[in-house]
Amino acid sequence: MASGEQGFSKEERAAMKERAAELRAEAKRQKSADKAAADLQAVLDAHAAMTEEERAVAQGLHALVLEHAPVLAPKTWYGFPSYADADGKIVVFFQPGSKFGGRYSTMGFQDAAQLDDGDMWPTSYALASVDETTSPAIVALLKKATGQAE
Incomplete structure (x- = not known):
């Protein structure tokens, strides 16, 4: 490598x-x-390896995906709990903040997510909790990402 x-x-x-x-x-x-x-099992093992706080968020997201986006299948991707479409393409993933020394965890969407909105749209969100306040927004994003938006 050059200096x-x-x-x-x-x-x-x-x-x-x-x-x-x-x-x-x-x-x-x-x-x-x-x-x-x-x-x-690989996703559940990834959850188990997280800090307690991150695990709670990852498990909350996991439950929402299973309930509201059943077309997505759990799998790991770069060590992250992720959810793929029928073609095996990752739609949504959870990146724990501690993975790269970040101060917050992230819920991210890949190209297979149907979130397109004009010429610019977000593809990742800081996610500090999954609760009655954040769950409706997460569910709406999951439905839009999987083509289920009303």
């Missing part, structure tokens, strides 16, 4: 290694008769 160039951070390299491991594990699970159960 002054920065490579990937330790956290970024770890995330890439996690993703490579996920891809290897996914290839093995595709041979398995119960891929959906294995993917769900």
Whole structure:
């Protein structure tokens, strides 16, 4: 590397290694008769590895996705609890703030999410809690992202 160039951070390299491991594990699970159960377990394991506060938020989001966006299937993506469409494309994911030393966790949407609104729209949201105040907005985003918006 040339002097002054920065490579990937330790956290970024770890995330890439996690993703490579996920891809290897996914290839093995595709041979398995119960891929959906294995993917769900990977999400639950990702929750278990989080701090208590982040776990509560991730589990709240997980419950909302399962209830209000049942077309999405749980799976991990770069170590994050994520939810994919029928084509296996990630629609929504949860990134715990501690993963990269952030001060808050994020609910993010990928290209498969149907959130387009003109020439500019948000694709990620800081998410500090999932409760009676935040749940309606989360559900509305999930429905819009999956084409269920009214």
